Amino acid sequence: MTVPGLERSLPDVPERTSAERAAGPFAHPPPPPYVALMDLDFTEDEIRRYSRHILLAEVGGTGQAKLKAARVLIIGAGGLGSPLVLYLAAAGIGTIGIVDHDTVELSNLQRQIAHSTDGIGRPKAESAAATAHAINPEVEFEIHATRLTADNALDLVSRYDIVCDGTDNFPTRFLTADACVLAHRTLVSAAVLRFDGQLSVFKPHDGGPCYRCLYPEPPPPGLVPTCSEAGVLGAVTGVMGTLQATEVLKEILGVGETLAGRLLVWDALATRFRTVKLPRDPDCALCGPQATIRDLSTHAEATAPVCGL
Numbered sequence: 001m002t003v004p005g006l007e008r009s010l011p012d013v014p015e016r017t018s019a020e021r022a023a024g025p026f027a028h029p030p031p032p033p034y035v036a037l038m039d040l041d042f043t044e045d046e047i048r049r050y051s052r053h054i055l056l057a058e059v060g061g062t063g064q065a066k067l068k069a070a071r072v073l074i075i076g077a078g079g080l081g082s083p084l085v086l087y088l089a090a091a092g093i094g095t096i097g098i099v100d101h102d103t104v105e106l107s108n109l110q111r112q113i114a115h116s117t118d119g120i121g122r123p124k125a126e127s128a129a130a131t132a133h134a135i136n137p138e139v140e141f142e143i144h145a146t147r148l149t150a151d152n153a154l155d156l157v158s159r160y161d162i163v164c165d166g167t168d169n170f171p172t173r174f175l176t177a178d179a180c181v182l183a184h185r186t187l188v189s190a191a192v193l194r195f196d197g198q199l200s201v202f203k204p205h206d207g208g209p210c211y212r213c214l215y216p217e218p219p220p221p222g223l224v225p226t227c228s229e230a231g232v233l234g235a236v237t238g239v240m241g242t243l244q245a246t247e248v249l250k251e252i253l254g255v256g257e258t259l260a261g262r263l264l265v266w267d268a269l270a271t272r273f274r275t276v277k278l279p280r281d282p283d284c285a286l287c288g289p290q291a292t293i294r295d296l297s298t299h300a301e302a303t304a305p306v307c308g309l
């Protein structure tokens with residue numbers, strides 16, 4: 001299907017040669033550096049809008065230009081996707097893609113703050129983009145009101161610099177994680193359930209672990225409940241989505257200490273944050289030297305929808 005906005009998109013991803021395929025998942029050329037697309041020409045309004053960023057030594061005009069040049073894909077416009085899209089748009093990310101095939105329901109509004117009561121029945125990707133556009137009309141939004149599938153995941157992910165996972169089901173999480181490794185894209189992944197949250201950054205192309213180093217396989221269906229089964233405190237998704245947005249901005253700016261190789265765990269009831277080390281698994285089927293996952297064919301049968309929690 002035609003994806004609105006993508007016809008004017010960034011470079012085509014070159015086909016992999018058989019030699020590259022044999023070399024494993026990191027045989028793709030790395031994505032172009034942000035600096036190649038930077039435009040340091042700001043309007044007066046942009047300077048005013050981003051003045052609190054520009055004041056920060058770690059951001060400045062150059063950092064703001066990096067944000068403007070960046071393309072970020074958000075998968076799931078739900079509880080995590082809402083603060084993500086709002087803060088990334090407010091921060092001046094140049095292009096934000098939103099993948100969600102669902103429509104806004106009344107039960108979403110307890111936590112999915114990018115949608116409103118008036119928007120019930122509207123496609124979520126469109127509703128989230130409209131809210132974020134009202135905050136910052138300078139941002140280009142690419143709305144993908146479609147399911148993420150084995151057929152479109154690699155193409156979609158490859159068109160962005162950084163991918164954010166804000167979904168609520170394991171088939172889509174693993175599909176996203178596999179596509180990011182195969183396409184060499186940094187994945188900023190958060191998860192919430194009840195009163196707990198987790199967050200990490202996966203960029204094995206830069207030396208860290210991948211999502212499958214942490215969870216080699218999806219759990220059997222029904223073993224781990226989803227938010228629609230077990231519930232979630234709305235504000236918990238807001239905090240985790242906002243932390244996720246912060247890590248996206250850090251990765252683009254190249255500031256601070258990356259969360260790659262570490263897992264942040266938050267227990268909201270105890271008000272306790274912990275960070276645990278996340279080593280790379282040398283036997284990982286996705287990013288290890290003997291990787292067996294070379295394409296997305298294992299996901300071909302998956303029919304689970306992208307559903308933003």
Ligand code: ZN
Pocket residue numbers: 204209210211212213214281284285286287288
């Ligand atoms: Zn791995």
